[in-house]
Amino acid sequence: MLEIKHTLCPSCSVGCGLNVIINNGEIVGTFPYKRHPVNAGKNCLNGRNSIDCYQNKFEKAFVSKSEVDVEKAIEEVSKELNSADSSDVTLICSGSNDIEEIKAIKEFGESKNYNIAFYADNLKDFADVASYDEVAGADKVFVIGDLLYENPLIGRRIVHAKQNGAKIYALGKTENSVTFNIADETSNSSVQEFLDNNKGNIDDSSVIVFNYVDSQDDLDKIEALNCKCLPVFSKSNSKGTLGIMEAKSSDEMIELLENTKVLLVFNDDIAAELDFDFARISKIISFAPCSNKTTEISDIVVPIKTWLEKDGSFVNAMGETQMFAAAVESDVLSEIEIIEKLNG
Amino acid sequence: MSYVLAKSQNDDIHNAGECGGAVTSILKYLLDEEIVDGVLALSPQNDVYDATPTFITESDDLLKTAGSYHCAPTMIGDIVQKYLFDKKVAVTVKPCDMRAVEELITRHKINKDNIYLIGLNCGGTVSPVSGRKMIDLFYEADPDDVVSEEIDKGKFIIELADGSEEAVKIHDLEEEGYGRRNNCQRCDVKIPRKANIACGNWGAEDGWTFIEINDEKGQELIDGAKKAGLIETKNPAQGAIDGREKVEGIMIKMAKKVQDASYPLVSEMDEWSRCISCYACRDVCPICWCFENCELNKPYFKDETTVPPTPIAFQGVRLSHMSFSCVDCGQCDDVCPMDIPVSLIFDKLQKKYYNRTGYVAGVSDDIKPPLYSPEKTEL
Numbered sequence: 001m002l003e004i005k006h007t008l009c010p011s012c013s014v015g016c017g018l019n020v021i022i023n024n025g026e027i028v029g030t031f032p033y034k035r036h037p038v039n040a041g042k043n044c045l046n047g048r049n050s051i052d053c054y055q056n057k058f059e060k061a062f063v064s065k066s067e068v069d070v071e072k073a074i075e076e077v078s079k080e081l082n083s084a085d086s087s088d089v090t091l092i093c094s095g096s097n098d099i100e101e102i103k104a105i106k107e108f109g110e111s112k113n114y115n116i117a118f119y120a121d122n123l124k125d126f127a128d129v130a131s132y133d134e135v136a137g138a139d140k141v142f143v144i145g146d147l148l149y150e151n152p153l154i155g156r157r158i159v160h161a162k163q164n165g166a167k168i169y170a171l172g173k174t175e176n177s178v179t180f181n182i183a184d185e186t187s188n189s190s191v192q193e194f195l196d197n198n199k200g201n202i203d204d205s206s207v208i209v210f211n212y213v214d215s216q217d218d219l220d221k222i223e224a225l226n227c228k229c230l231p232v233f234s235k236s237n238s239k240g241t242l243g244i245m246e247a248k249s250s251d252e253m254i255e256l257l258e259n260t261k262v263l264l265v266f267n268d269d270i271a272a273e274l275d276f277d278f279a280r281i282s283k284i285i286s287f288a289p290c291s292n293k294t295t296e297i298s299d300i301v302v303p304i305k306t307w308l309e310k311d312g313s314f315v316n317a318m319g320e321t322q323m324f325a326a327a328v329e330s331d332v333l334s335e336i337e338i339i340e341k342l343n344g
Numbered sequence: 345m346s347y348v349l350a351k352s353q354n355d356d357i358h359n360a361g362e363c364g365g366a367v368t369s370i371l372k373y374l375l376d377e378e379i380v381d382g383v384l385a386l387s388p389q390n391d392v393y394d395a396t397p398t399f400i401t402e403s404d405d406l407l408k409t410a411g412s413y414h415c416a417p418t419m420i421g422d423i424v425q426k427y428l429f430d431k432k433v434a435v436t437v438k439p440c441d442m443r444a445v446e447e448l449i450t451r452h453k454i455n456k457d458n459i460y461l462i463g464l465n466c467g468g469t470v471s472p473v474s475g476r477k478m479i480d481l482f483y484e485a486d487p488d489d490v491v492s493e494e495i496d497k498g499k500f501i502i503e504l505a506d507g508s509e510e511a512v513k514i515h516d517l518e519e520e521g522y523g524r525r526n527n528c529q530r531c532d533v534k535i536p537r538k539a540n541i542a543c544g545n546w547g548a549e550d551g552w553t554f555i556e557i558n559d560e561k562g563q564e565l566i567d568g569a570k571k572a573g574l575i576e577t578k579n580p581a582q583g584a585i586d587g588r589e590k591v592e593g594i595m596i597k598m599a600k601k602v603q604d605a606s607y608p609l610v611s612e613m614d615e616w617s618r619c620i621s622c623y624a625c626r627d628v629c630p631i632c633w634c635f636e637n638c639e640l641n642k643p644y645f646k647d648e649t650t651v652p653p654t655p656i657a658f659q660g661v662r663l664s665h666m667s668f669s670c671v672d673c674g675q676c677d678d679v680c681p682m683d684i685p686v687s688l689i690f691d692k693l694q695k696k697y698y699n700r701t702g703y704v705a706g707v708s709d710d711i712k713p714p715l716y717s718p719e720k721t722e723l
Contacts, residue, residue, distance in 0.1 A: 001399065001401070002382075002384075002399040002423070002427050002428065003398075003399065004396050004397055004398070006389060006390075019396065021423070021427065023427050028426075028427065029426070029427075031396075031397075031423075032628065032675075032678060032679050034416070034417060034418075034471060034472050034473070034678065035389075035390070035391075035393050035394040035472040035473065036473075037473055039681075040471060040472070040473040040474075040678075041471075041678055041679055042624070042678070042679050042680060042681045043624065043679070043681070044620070044622050044624075044681055045622040045623065045624070048622075048624065048627065148618065148620060148682070149620050149651065152620055152622065152681035152682065153681055155620075155681070155682070156681055156682060156683060159618060159682060159683060176651065178618070178620055178651055178652055181617040181618060181652060182614075182617070182618060
């Protein structure tokens, strides 16, 4: 039976709609979701490839690289946790978890006195962020990062701003930034220098859109400016997670990892994001739907549902809560079900 | 080719259908008689702007596909070729759907014997997000209160939950950058005559569907549905035939005017420098079917320093492969994250090819795809 169902793209925090094509109960492709107000059927390559995770999902759990039943793997996780000092255990939450999962992970960690950490691209939450329409309607847009290339459906709003007569100031890490092609002024400087140089131009008709900073000081500097800003995260629910717990900077994350003996990673790929020698950690346990750099170095891997197999909600970069429903049925455990088992 | 007026004999279908429910009843006939395994038609998911291709295998479910959805610029060619190749299916098709299916039949990607094409006349489609904005700006109504919409007599008409209607001239909407999608504005194929039957309300009396029967298979459909007691038919008066022809003529004239507009050269268009090489245009194209062995996936096209790619290197490859078969469905425009009017150059080249050879993609009878014809080399 062929079906097309609505879902959300999990590839970044923009919150684009995505249709998935289901044939005989399996997800086989994507289809434009033109009614979706965020992206009107337009999806970037990452978005269209996001179903790869479902198509390559773990069929089994792993302990020391050997396939085992999920129940056995969860048993092993319990053993590790029971034999560890709680202060040596760190749970890593992810912007890839939905709101209910984040709450469950947090409650689990707090009840056991574990360390809980969340990394949001070295960015943080801002109380009053610009909406996508405000980006398109701004007189001046200051862009930090190659938003056109990396977050194209925000990039599109910057293009609309340009078409509406806005002046675009772009900061990029390389000369090849696609955003430079539509910018009036470009720079490869540090974020601090970029902000300092443009201090006189930034006013309340401006919006700063960014997907990276060099340091936490840059965030404070942006917050102190007299304009709206829009941090764009690399994960679908980073903004929602920030509403539940504070993010740690990369330095804070590394400091915590240095003092961790048992690391539980909930649907994150922290090994790909932080420059840290994870071999220093005695036990790494990953709860993940499919392979990533962190599962590759994990001692125990427990498969979890992909977003396509569960109901949930994400909060997108501009702060809108977006619900999604399971596109397909699945026997795989959700993170909440795994936590219930770990709680006994 | 012959004409007939038809309406459903089933009250529920008659009331739910756009003009007498003949299309839904014909689909019901195909399913009930097990002539097809399923029907692929549009069905609204969350609201009237959200119609999505839906595969129906039980005729009781057909009611949810009744009605017409102008704010659903979908394309079904890809779905049929990728997922329904081995099934016997009936598919409702706009002219661009029909053209795509025809091109794919020519390429042996769709089996003609397996497919019934139920054509729907089309004056154009509106993108759902901009359509809602258009209603918000140009109508008194709240877009959420719209229960149906239609394009008739040069107007975009909305019907509200309380039964009232509002209409605004399409010309006025399009002057302001709203209304039909750009490719629909220049499309001059309004009646899908390669479909087995082409249905619509042009020239029809209220409560009846005007059907053009295009081939033997189409005649069998009408005869079968009538014999099964699902539709009632009558011959249209000459005035109805003339009226329909007049509507089609006006639509084509409007399209030609848009086609005659002058466009800037690609080298003068800023839009191309926004390309992020995401290949959405290629992947959505119903004619670009050799996606698994695409030249653009070869390592020499994968140099990250060439983002944005030069249009001649990226789109040039696609143009040389399939622009002669471009059906002007506008899907490439719709899905481009950077709003690049990709279809403009493809349609332009198709029109140039037409001027040289007379070949209209998905419309002309041709035993070979133009890609393999000698005219392409000459061009």
